[in-house]
Amino acid sequence: MSYLTRRFLLASLSTSLIAGRARAAAPQAQPPAPAVTGVVLPLSGDLSLIGDECLRGIHLAAGAVNAAGGIAGKEVALVAADAVDQSHVAAAVNGVIGGGHAGVVLGTGASALSYPGSAAAELAQVPYIELNAPADGLTARGFKFLLRTGPTTSMIGGLAVGAIQSRFAGRKIGLLFNTGATGGAIAAGVIAALGNAKIPVLLAIGYPEDVTDLYDPVGRFMRAGVELVLHAGGPADVLGFYLAMQEQGWRPGAVIGCGNGYMLRETADALGAAFDGTLVIGAPFYPAAAAPIAQAYQAKYGTPPRGADSLTAYVGAKLVFDTLNAQGGSADKLLDVLRKVDIPAGGLANGFGVAFDASGQNTRSFVTLQRWRGSQLTPV
Known part of the structure; x- marks a missing residue:
């Protein structure tokens, strides 16, 4: 073997070894992290009890999704902000979107808070899912980034x-x-x-x-x-x-x-x-189909559910989490996918179905007539 031939072979081997080491050292490509979900609720002030009950439902929904494998294999990422009153809602929404990097926002516990909250998300072009504020006017403004999963006035x-x-x-x-x-x-x-x-x-x-x-x-x-x-x-x-x-x-x-x-x-x-x-x-207060959720509530918080808002928030939040999971965790097409969801009445844990109309309202949500007896609320 000639000197030039040996030199060529050694150079080729050296190049191959360097390339192999570089490949071994290169980090493996990671899939993008699932979208962060922002939560904007009144967690202090006059509406704090309603807000906290909604938050409990959202946490229970996140727990159920995490127990089934999470979103795209990772735990649900939540970032919450306090919408103490109307003057603080827009800042809370902008905070979870800007500082918290939320790709979707859940809210808000009350119609007075939902008006400015959904408007802030609309300006930011981030999906805003209203879980339980009922005012008809919320979905009458022609917003493109707003859906409501709960019932109306x-x-x-x-x-x-x-x-x-x-x-x-x-x-x-x-x-x-x-x-x-x-x-x-x-x-x-x-x-x-x-x-x-x-x-x-x-x-x-x-x-x-x-x-x-x-x-x-x-x-x-x-x-x-x-x-x-x-x-x-x-x-x-x-x-x-x-x-x-x-x-x-x-x-x-x-x-x-x-x-x-x-x-x-x-x-x-x-x-x-x-x-x-x-x-x-x-909205329905924990019907028989929601008994496992009521049990999870009792186990986590040490008390029976305090109101229907936790269950209404649960079914809306879980719908969002499940849809994100089906999309690989991305919120980019979330609203388009949700608008096409077709779940018949009774398909969700509280009896709701899912069918969004052109305004963004879930037409298969509903209210029921109930009666209090000895601190128990039961259907009439």
Whole structure:
């Protein structure tokens, strides 16, 4: 073998060894991390109980997904921010998107918070999934990045009419409502539905969000001879209403509560026997199909579920997590995929199905008529 031939072979071998070492040292390509999910809820302030109940449902959904392998093989990544009131919501949304790098945002526990929260996400062009704020107007703004998985105030109004027609036909009706975004929207939905059904309202009374003393409205209902009161209000409003009735020694033949304050076990515990028999229109409160979720709730938090908001948030959040997983963790096409999801009624743990209309509303969500008995809320 000639000197030149040996030199060529040695050079080739050296080049091959260097290339092999370089390949061995090069890091293996990793798949992109699943999209971070931002969570914006009122975790302090007047709505903190509702916000915390929603957050518990989201955490339970994340736990269920993680137990099944996570999203694209990794645990659900959550970053939460406190939307204490309307003035803080946009900053909270921008914070989870900018600082938290969220590719999708879940929210928000109340309609008053959802309006600015979803607007901030729309400006950032990031998907915003409203889990349980019911105001009809949320999905009437032509937003491209907003979907709502939970029910609407029109659904509440429709069921109120059905309940009155089937159970309270001919009764003198009083409507009491908080004029905030949720209570006002519920009242508008109820009034519209009653008007379409040609059912008269004897007396309608609205009150500002910061009013909790409802002595005067109760006195007006009593003097007018109201036999059925529909009340749309939060937790403090419900307590104020029942205390005012107790102080005046009056109660109508029936009360139908239509706000989130009527769905909380804390409200029933605080009012005791006075709350028994109160009817409620709202999202399903842990039906039999959701028993495993209620058990997981009890195991994690050491108490039974406090309200339907945790279950409503659970099914919406899990729908998002499962869809992200099917997309390999990417949020890029999340809204397009969700808009095509077709799950019949009863397909989700609380009885919801999934079918989004052009406005972004899940038309297979619904509300039910329920009744409190001994701190237990059961279907009617």
